[in-house]
Amino acid sequence: MIVKIDNKGRIYLPKEIREKIDSKEFYIVELPYGIMLIPRVKDPIKTLEDEGKKLPNLDIKELKKIIREEAEKEIGLR
Incomplete structure (x- = not known):
């Protein structure tokens, strides 16, 4: 799945992904080959x-x- 970043740096997550995630906050993990978003759990x-x-x-x-x-x-x- 490919998503784009807007001119303010925001990433749009498609609805089918958002429905699977029970969080509105994420950890950003920098990796040698890119980044990973990990939902913050309550x-x-x-x-x-x-x-x-x-x-x-x-x-x-x-x-x-x-x-x-x-x-x-x-x-x-x-």
Whole structure:
């Protein structure tokens, strides 16, 4: 999806994106290849707890192994 910046530096987020986001504030993260917008959540602890409930019922060692394997795939090591 391509969006444009107006002459005041504003970015228009399409409706389908805005409907998925429960925030009107964002963190801007500068990366070597661009920027990332991360919605600011009202209660970060609750958000983390909710995300944690979605994880498979595995011990921490197994989760770390899966995360490492996925990261290696993403950067092309596997």
